[in-house]
Amino acid sequence: MKLLxxxxxxxxxxxxxxxxxxxxxxxxxxxxxxxxxxxxAVVWTPPQALLDEQPGLKAVFNIGAGVDAxxxxxxxxxxxxxxxxxxxxxxxxxxxxCHAVIRHFREFDGYEADxxxxxxxxxxxxxxxxxPVGVMGLGVLGSRVAQAxxxxxxxxxxxxxxxxxxxxxxTYAGPAQFHAFLAASxxxxxxxxxxxxxxxxxxxxxxxxxxxxxxxxxxxxxxxxVDEDLLxxxxxxxxxxxxxxxxxxxxxxDGHPFWxxxxxxxxxHTSARTLRDESIAQIAGKIRALERGEPITGIVEPARGY
Ligand code: NDP
Ligand code: OXD
Numbered sequence: 001m002k003l004l005x006x007x008x009x010x011x012x013x014x015x016x017x018x019x020x021x022x023x024x025x026x027x028x029x030x031x032x033x034x035x036x037x038x039x040x041a042v043v044w045t046p047p048q049a050l051l052d053e054q055p056g057l058k059a060v061f062n063i064g065a066g067v068d069a070x071x072x073x074x075x076x077x078x079x080x081x082x083x084x085x086x087x088x089x090x091x092x093x094x095x096x097x098c099h100a101v102i103r104h105f106r107e108f109d110g111y112e113a114d115x116x117x118x119x120x121x122x123x124x125x126x127x128x129x130x131x132p133v134g135v136m137g138l139g140v141l142g143s144r145v146a147q148a149x150x151x152x153x154x155x156x157x158x159x160x161x162x163x164x165x166x167x168x169x170x171t172y173a174g175p176a177q178f179h180a181f182l183a184a185s186x187x188x189x190x191x192x193x194x195x196x197x198x199x200x201x202x203x204x205x206x207x208x209x210x211x212x213x214x215x216x217x218x219x220x221x222x223x224x225x226v227d228e229d230l231l232x233x234x235x236x237x238x239x240x241x242x243x244x245x246x247x248x249x250x251x252x253x254d255g256h257p258f259w260x261x262x263x264x265x266x267x268x269h270t271s272a273r274t275l276r277d278e279s280i281a282q283i284a285g286k287i288r289a290l291e292r293g294e295p296i297t298g299i300v301e302p303a304r305g306y
Pocket of ligand 1: 064065066067086089136137138139140141142159160161162163174191192193194195197198219220221245246269270271272273306
């Protein structure tokens with residue numbers, strides 16, 4: 001069995017070593033143009049040339065949860081695309097989102113500024129009931145985030161394509177219930193995949209439907225957000241603040257207004273990192289299952305785009 005590894009921006013060597021150790025007997029090497037035919041590819045934003053040269057791939061394993069970059073390429077017709085299925089990401093995402101929500105809800109930035117000036121002051125406690133959090137996307141990550149927010153007793157709404165039932169979470173499904181979901185939420189967390197249906201979904205119209213003084217957390221993809229619409233709503237006061245982990249161009253370009261906006265917190269696409277050991281174990285396990293002819297989870301449906 002032959003595996004090719006090809007990442008843009010990540011050193012492949014430790015992955016190659018890890019995959020060799022997890023799949024003894026397999027030939028694992030870095031992809032270079034003209035590489036001999038392989039059975040599987042393990043990739044992150046690979047060049048089109050790899051897919052064109054390897055029409056016999058049985059599966060392409062993406063070392064992230066989001067497959068938008070891969071779905072923009074022409075894929076070998078026989079190859080299944082397999083996304084990472086949690087592999088240690090959902091707990092990180094839950095930490096990140098709960099931290100962002102709590103930091104805003106408890107006004108910790110304001111306390112920090114006061115303390116820096118030697119001021120011992122109190123703010124009026126806010127009522128959790130006034131801070132319903134809406135989670136867009138109730139998949140592997142969104143459902144874990146919704147459950148984690150419930151632990152802190154926030155009212156939680158969830159919106160997805162198909163209907164979901166999550167204990168303690170008020171769920172909405174499909175375009176018909178989208179506006180009702182937004183109108184019931186003050187904090188909005190985006191955990192949708194980037195597809196033609198979801199691109200630009202965080203825009204002036206949708207964000208204006210949130211409860212006043214809304215707070216936006218985008219941890220999915222930069223192209224979900226219309227940057228200038230968020231800036232206008234922040235300046236107009238309808239949106240009180242935002243925490244953004246993902247951007248249309250990454251790294252966020254020098255001089256982009258998000259860097260210095262007083263109501264925006266920026267992090268460098270780090271809310272849920274790919275964990276190498278967990279990911280290698282998961283991918284190797286799935287390759288072994290496929291070789292035995294068994295079903296695996298995490299196969300992307302090309303028609304849905306996720
Ligand atoms: P999943 O595929 O498991 O879940 C996607 C969810 O979005 C599902 O609930 C799905 O609905 C819903 N959805 C998809 N399309 C629509 C639509 N048109 N309308 C309403 N709901 C829709 O993905 P994950 O939870 O694993 O990951 C989500 C995204 O998070 C990734 O695609 C990636 O972009 C991003 N991500 C960001 C990271 C970071 O570090 N910032 C790290 C990892 C991921 P249904 O359940 O009905 O299918
Ligand atoms: C992912 C990511 O999709 O890290 O896994 O953004």
